Amino acid sequence: MWHMRRSILDHRWAGYVAAVLSVGLLTLVLKLNGAHVNAATVSVALLLNVLFVATRWGSWPALLAAIVAMLCFNFFFLPPFATFTIAATDNWVALLAFLVTAVTAGQLSARAKRRAEEAELGKREIERLYAELRDAFERASHAEALRQSEKLKSALLDAVTHDLRTPLTSIKASITTLLDELRGRTGEPPVALDAESRVEMMEVIDEESDRLSRFINGLIELARIEAGELQLRRRWGAVDEIISAALLRAEPITRNHRVELQVEKELPGVRVDERAVSEVVYTLLDNAAKFSPKGSTIRLIARRAGDELIQMAVEDDGPGIVKDLRERVFDKFFRATRDGDITTRQPTGTGMGLAIAKGIVEAHDGKIWIESREADRGTRVVFTLPIGDEDVEPERRSQQNIYV
Amino acid sequence: MSDQPRILVVDDEPQLTRVLRTGLKSRGYDVRAAADGLAGFEAFNDWHPDLVITDLAMPNVDGLELCRRLRAISQVPIIVLSAKGEEKTKVEALDLGADDFVTKPFGIDELLARVRASLRRANAPPMNEATQSALDSGDFHVDLESREITVRGKPIHLTPKEFDLLVYFVKHSGKVLTHRTLLAAVWGGNYVEQNEYLRVFVGNLRKKIEPDAASPRYILTEPWIGYRFDPGER
Numbered sequence: 001m002w003h004m005r006r007s008i009l010d011h012r013w014a015g016y017v018a019a020v021l022s023v024g025l026l027t028l029v030l031k032l033n034g035a036h037v038n039a040a041t042v043s044v045a046l047l048l049n050v051l052f053v054a055t056r057w058g059s060w061p062a063l064l065a066a067i068v069a070m071l072c073f074n075f076f077f078l079p080p081f082a083t084f085t086i087a088a089t090d091n092w093v094a095l096l097a098f099l100v101t102a103v104t105a106g107q108l109s110a111r112a113k114r115r116a117e118e119a120e121l122g123k124r125e126i127e128r129l130y131a132e133l134r135d136a137f138e139r140a141s142h143a144e145a146l147r148q149s150e151k152l153k154s155a156l157l158d159a160v161t162h163d164l165r166t167p168l169t170s171i172k173a174s175i176t177t178l179l180d181e182l183r184g185r186t187g188e189p190p191v192a193l194d195a196e197s198r199v200e201m202m203e204v205i206d207e208e209s210d211r212l213s214r215f216i217n218g219l220i221e222l223a224r225i226e227a228g229e230l231q232l233r234r235r236w237g238a239v240d241e242i243i244s245a246a247l248l249r250a251e252p253i254t255r256n257h258r259v260e261l262q263v264e265k266e267l268p269g270v271r272v273d274e275r276a277v278s279e280v281v282y283t284l285l286d287n288a289a290k291f292s293p294k295g296s297t298i299r300l301i302a303r304r305a306g307d308e309l310i311q312m313a314v315e316d317d318g319p320g321i322v323k324d325l326r327e328r329v330f331d332k333f334f335r336a337t338r339d340g341d342i343t344t345r346q347p348t349g350t351g352m353g354l355a356i357a358k359g360i361v362e363a364h365d366g367k368i369w370i371e372s373r374e375a376d377r378g379t380r381v382v383f384t385l386p387i388g389d390e391d392v393e394p395e396r397r398s399q400q401n402i403y404v
Numbered sequence: 405m406s407d408q409p410r411i412l413v414v415d416d417e418p419q420l421t422r423v424l425r426t427g428l429k430s431r432g433y434d435v436r437a438a439a440d441g442l443a444g445f446e447a448f449n450d451w452h453p454d455l456v457i458t459d460l461a462m463p464n465v466d467g468l469e470l471c472r473r474l475r476a477i478s479q480v481p482i483i484v485l486s487a488k489g490e491e492k493t494k495v496e497a498l499d500l501g502a503d504d505f506v507t508k509p510f511g512i513d514e515l516l517a518r519v520r521a522s523l524r525r526a527n528a529p530p531m532n533e534a535t536q537s538a539l540d541s542g543d544f545h546v547d548l549e550s551r552e553i554t555v556r557g558k559p560i561h562l563t564p565k566e567f568d569l570l571v572y573f574v575k576h577s578g579k580v581l582t583h584r585t586l587l588a589a590v591w592g593g594n595y596v597e598q599n600e601y602l603r604v605f606v607g608n609l610r611k612k613i614e615p616d617a618a619s620p621r622y623i624l625t626e627p628w629i630g631y632r633f634d635p636g637e638r
Contacts, residue, residue: 158489162461165487169509170419176511177427197426204419 015057019065022049027072039091042077043098050102054109062106070099159333163215163350167208174201174208218352222332225359232273232363234388239267239302239310242274246281247300253286256294264303270310271388276360280368283353284314284381291379292318305384309366313382320379326370330358354381361385408434409523412453414444414470415485416462424457427512428519441465445473448480455481455523457515460493468497475501481522483515491628498582498629505580505629521578541574542635543622555613556636565590566609573623573633582630606631 009018026049030042046069054062074084078091086092178201181193193201224230240263247259270277281300288298296317305311321329328334333351361368361383368383411433413424421437428435436451438444442465444458456474460467467484474480482502486494494505503525504518539546545554551567553560562570568590573581583602587595595601610617624632 161489162487165508166417167419169485170417170423172509173420173423173427173512173515176513177423177430180512181430192432193426193430197430200426201423204423208419 009056015053015061016064018057019053019061020068022053023065023068023072027076031076037077039073039077039094042073043094046073047098047102047105050106051109054106055113058113059107059110062110063103066099066102066106069102070095073098156333159351160219164212167211167215170208171205171212174204177201215350215352218350218356221356222352222359225356225363230276230359230363232276234271234273234364236269236271236388237274238269239263239312242270242272242278243281243300243302243312245274245278246285249278249282250285250289253289254298257289257292258295258297259285260297260299262299262301262303267302267304267310268387270385272364272385273360277364277385280357280360280383281312281314283357287353287381288314288316288318288379292316308386309384310387311382311384313371313380315373315378315380317378320373320377321370323372329370330354330368357383408432409455410434410436410451410453411519412444412447412451412456413437414439414441414447414456414458414462414467416440416459420459424515428516431516433519441467441470441473444470448474448478453480454526455483455519457483457485457519459485460490460497461487468493468500471497471500471502479526481526483518483522485510495582495584495629498580499584503579525578539571539574541577542637544570544574544635546571546574560612562609562612566605566612569605570609570613573631574635577633577635580626580630580632584630586630 023046026045030037030045050062050065050069053065071084074086074095075082078086078095080087086095177193178198181198243261243263247254247261285298285300292298299313299315301311301313301315303311332355334355335351358368364385366383366385368381371380371382373380409432411428413421413428413435415421415424415437416439418439421439425435425437436447436453438447440462441458444456445465447453448456456470458467458470465473471482471484474482481504482497484494484497484502484505485508486497486505487508498505503522506515506518537547537549539548543556547553548571551564553562553567553570569586572586572589583599584596586602587598591598591601606623607617610620610623613622614620622634622636624634626632
């Protein structure tokens with residue numbers, strides 16, 4: 001509807017038609033009130049009309065409006081009426097003044113309109129360019145993000161394949177060594193595997209299979225955490241039980257270290273997934289044992305931090321982790337010993353332990369971080385856990401039990 | 405001291421060095437292991453092994469750097485252990501002077517075969533062009549003076565470049581030769597990127613020397629790496 005009206009009004013001839021019609025209409029109205037209007041009122045009203053035409057349709061219709069208005073003014077309102085002749089000389093001056101004013105005002109307002117239109121056009125062009133630029137920029141940054149994520153993916157794939165292939169290589173080499181002996185290849189130097197070597201080969205196969213299995217379990221757990229599908233089985237438990245479970249499991253790896261316990265007395269119970277939190281403590285103990293010298297001390301600390309938090313920490317006397325890497329060690333597959341600048345002969349882990357620990361802690365709404373110890377010696381990994389609400393609504397409780 | 409061949413294994417993976425040590429020892433080799441390139445280089449200087457097996461990705465001094473350092477002081481055969489996907493590094497190692505490679509995961513037989521071949525090459529009497537007028541290797545007899553070649557007793561006619569290429573192959577029988585190495589040796593250093601030259605000449609050579617050029621048995625392709633020449637039965 002609006003578009004149709006607009007299109008008629010914008011027609012090439014619309015301005016001229018409107019100029020004649022509007023002046024005619026105005027003249028008619030003024031004439032009907034003839035008794036009450038004087039020449040000055042008429043001229044001002046007609047001038048306004050010219051201005052209106054000028055701003056709406058531009059200078060040429062405005063010129064036509066000015067001439068028609070001048071004629072009407074002369075014909076209807078200047079004596080003698082109904083003729084184009086003018087009796088009084090001052091009326092000639094008034095008519096001329098009217099014509100000049102009408103034409104000038106019409107041209108000026110038409111120009112102002114044109115300017116405004118040009119400005120509007122310019123503004124729109126700028127907006128269009130801006131939008132185009134923004135789109136182009138967005139596309140570019142999207143492409144860059146995609147490229148980055150592809151790069152990351154391939155780096156992760158490299159890390160994963162390396163960790164899968166390494167144990168596989170040892171297994172394959174062991175198995176083929178054993179097979180060769182059994183088959184007794186001809187034309188080769190005789191294979192002489194003593195019982196000890198045979199056992200060693202089988203031990204390697206056993207250990208490396210475990211390593212593969214651990215790695216795959218880690219991958220699965222990481223994938224679950226990343227998909228937000230970590231299934232926490234929260235129930236009320238005791239901190240010292242969680243710690244005992246972790247210590248028991250870590251016993252074989254911490255055998256060559258002194259483990260010192262600093263657990264605050266009368267710690268409140270916590271509503272957590274005990275198995276998962278125990279896994280976090282185990283991971284920290286495992287790391288501490290791996291990256292600190294044999295015979296050194298590992299401290300396991302648990303205390304209350306405020307009304308709502310339990311804080312646990314594992315400290316070691318190893319070389320520590322430089323500040324720049326303290327956040328990155330929580331990234332999956334990042335290994336400070338291999339990927340960072342720390343050069344050491346110590347064994348490296350799967351690069352997943354801390355990433356999983358972080359996932360578990362954060363799923364409990366806790367935090368995990370690494371602190372400096374005095375004089376930058378040793379590592380201190382700290383994590384917090386909310387104690388949990390005493391009165392969890394039965395609904396929520398049952399919802400969580402679905403996963404159990 | 406025993407006269408068993410000595411093999412130095414350099415790998416940062418303790419389980420693998422354990423296996424290799426046992427596997428190689430059972431075959432009558434004397435084995436030592438080092439956990440990285442630096443320790444490997446020290447062990448080499450200390451012990452003078454007959455062969456070095458090294459991993460490529462290692463902390464501190466990696467396998468490439470070890471190849472570079474060893475080649476600067478010795479012609480000891482080097483076998484690199486690499487993974488699929490490490491082709492670029494593998495080629496780099498071979499260009500730096502490594503003799504052969506084994507791709508992980510590998511069976512012990514494959515490694516042992518490579519070890520035997522490398523040791524055999526290293527122990528073969530050196531071929532001295534100045535004093536030697538003929539080369540005999542497997543099915544091939546090369547007369548360097550008259551530039552005549554017979555394969556399985558049959559004379560074949562080669563262009564000068566084909567002859568040079570085949571002589572280079574015969575002299576380096578069994579060894580993995582990268583495209584770069586072959587191009588530099590036969591065409592000169594300006595041609596090391598011209599893989600298509602090599603492909604054309606190898607194709608022509610195969611037509612002339614192979615019983616079946618479609619499934620070659622002398623000039624074997626090592627995909628993405630180069631070629632390996634097998635002179636056939638002795």
